[in-house]
Amino acid sequence: MSEIADKVKKIVVEHLGVEESKVTPEASFIDDLGADSLDTVELVMAFEEAFNVEIPEDAAEKIATVKDAIDYIEAQKAA
Amino acid sequence: MLQSAASDLGRRRVVVTGMGMVTPLGLGTENVWKRLVAGESGIDRIHAFDPSELAAHIGGEVPDGPTAEGKLTISDWIPVKDQKKMDRFIQLGMIAAIEAVEDSGWKPESEEDRCATGVQIGSGIGGLQTIYDASITVYEGRAKRLSPFFIPSALGNLVSGNVSIRYGFKGPNHSAVTACATGVHAIGDAARTIMFGDADVMVAGGAEATVCKLGIAGFCSARALSTGFNDRPKQASRPWDRDRDGFVMGEGAGIVVLEEYEHAKKRGAKIYGEVIGYGMSGDAYHITAPAEGHDGAYRAMFAAVRSAGITPGDIGYVNAHGTSTMADDLELSAVERLFGDDGRKVAMSSTKSAIGHLLGAAGAVEAMFSMLAIRDGVVPPTLNLDNPSRESIIDRVPHQAQERKVNIALSNSFGFGGTNASVIVRGV
Numbered sequence: 001m002s003e004i005a006d007k008v009k010k011i012v013v014e015h016l017g018v019e020e021s022k023v024t025p026e027a028s029f030i031d032d033l034g035a036d037s038l039d040t041v042e043l044v045m046a047f048e049e050a051f052n053v054e055i056p057e058d059a060a061e062k063i064a065t066v067k068d069a070i071d072y073i074e075a076q077k078a079a
Numbered sequence: 080m081l082q083s084a085a086s087d088l089g090r091r092r093v094v095v096t097g098m099g100m101v102t103p104l105g106l107g108t109e110n111v112w113k114r115l116v117a118g119e120s121g122i123d124r125i126h127a128f129d130p131s132e133l134a135a136h137i138g139g140e141v142p143d144g145p146t147a148e149g150k151l152t153i154s155d156w157i158p159v160k161d162q163k164k165m166d167r168f169i170q171l172g173m174i175a176a177i178e179a180v181e182d183s184g185w186k187p188e189s190e191e192d193r194c195a196t197g198v199q200i201g202s203g204i205g206g207l208q209t210i211y212d213a214s215i216t217v218y219e220g221r222a223k224r225l226s227p228f229f230i231p232s233a234l235g236n237l238v239s240g241n242v243s244i245r246y247g248f249k250g251p252n253h254s255a256v257t258a259c260a261t262g263v264h265a266i267g268d269a270a271r272t273i274m275f276g277d278a279d280v281m282v283a284g285g286a287e288a289t290v291c292k293l294g295i296a297g298f299c300s301a302r303a304l305s306t307g308f309n310d311r312p313k314q315a316s317r318p319w320d321r322d323r324d325g326f327v328m329g330e331g332a333g334i335v336v337l338e339e340y341e342h343a344k345k346r347g348a349k350i351y352g353e354v355i356g357y358g359m360s361g362d363a364y365h366i367t368a369p370a371e372g373h374d375g376a377y378r379a380m381f382a383a384v385r386s387a388g389i390t391p392g393d394i395g396y397v398n399a400h401g402t403s404t405m406a407d408d409l410e411l412s413a414v415e416r417l418f419g420d421d422g423r424k425v426a427m428s429s430t431k432s433a434i435g436h437l438l439g440a441a442g443a444v445e446a447m448f449s450m451l452a453i454r455d456g457v458v459p460p461t462l463n464l465d466n467p468s469r470e471s472i473i474d475r476v477p478h479q480a481q482e483r484k485v486n487i488a489l490s491n492s493f494g495f496g497g498t499n500a501s502v503i504v505r506g507v
Contacts, residue, residue, distance in 0.1 A: 017160030038164075045226075049224065
């Protein structure tokens, strides 16, 4: 697993208070990890802060799973 | 004055079937009550922040420590991930509400019962520390980093909201915000919500957490806090004493479960007492100072007595607002005026001498103390009342608790803005 994926996972565990084993790439923040809409806003902010990236609102709306987050951040970092 | 108004007799009766308390004397109603009656004080130098640059260095903070010892370990009550969504006043309110609801044994299963169960928990100020922290974030140019939980963490009615969500209570969801009168208004208004048939059960009370730098600094600027006893914290709150020099800020929450009498009886609930009277008034005088003779206090007490359908002589104990400020003697005058010669038979104490002034939670905690005084036949003391600034025929229970049979008790709370509220309770 990449360094970015590792860090994303850690942030999700911390912010949503879920077991690490549940944070699979396919896991949906809302459907599988118990997040509500405000939790996801806060998660995106935490990603922005941790990776020093800007995630505009329309992009944030498309980040529904752990993998979506990792892919988006990796793409930003590669650019 | 509405001398001719009818009393509330003939209405639905409202009893207390659950209690929860978080105060500077610890967690748990029985634990706090036992320590209060023993004459202990919860006032100390402030731990939450370094107070040395402020005039007041002392406060009543809820003591940290193991839950089993009646101390505060927030994670035992509220999951870490939810704590950031709740200012401390909400956390303290939730803990007291959990105790009260579980103590009552009321677990509505049907939709109908859930809709007949409401919440009315207020706060004098709301999430002050949360607002302070968020202001700094914005000031530092990080407005876009403001937590999405800032607003729901700061809002004054969010103990009511969170309690309803936790337990599925779908009845009236309300929240009083009347500064230091909040707790009494919450209980009185919630009782009337039941009397009018809008609910059968109401979880009611107040919560406050303003022993923070902004809170202490603000009340210091208003010249309201004690500043002369920083080296002797436990002597600082001294209602009616000639050396008193301001109130001591406390934090905490007091929550009761109010229930329609037949509803409580039918399910075999334990009943602490009955809310029989409630009175309110406004001073229309000054934003922080009470009017001469504390006429507003007199009118609130008078209205409560009238609504209870009793005479002042029926009252055996008064839990005074008694903040340890100049206003103490004004309240005393109003109480003397209310009781007349019957003042010789009544005991009045200020439990703020032990726990400080819990602002929006004060009235709720003190109404509960009044009910426990009736239950146990003991009235709690006024600590540090060494030399009353003036004499009175009213026994103000200096230093030590007194065994005393009390059938009916009155509790007063007055707030900035000139808002006054009194509630009367009796044993059942």
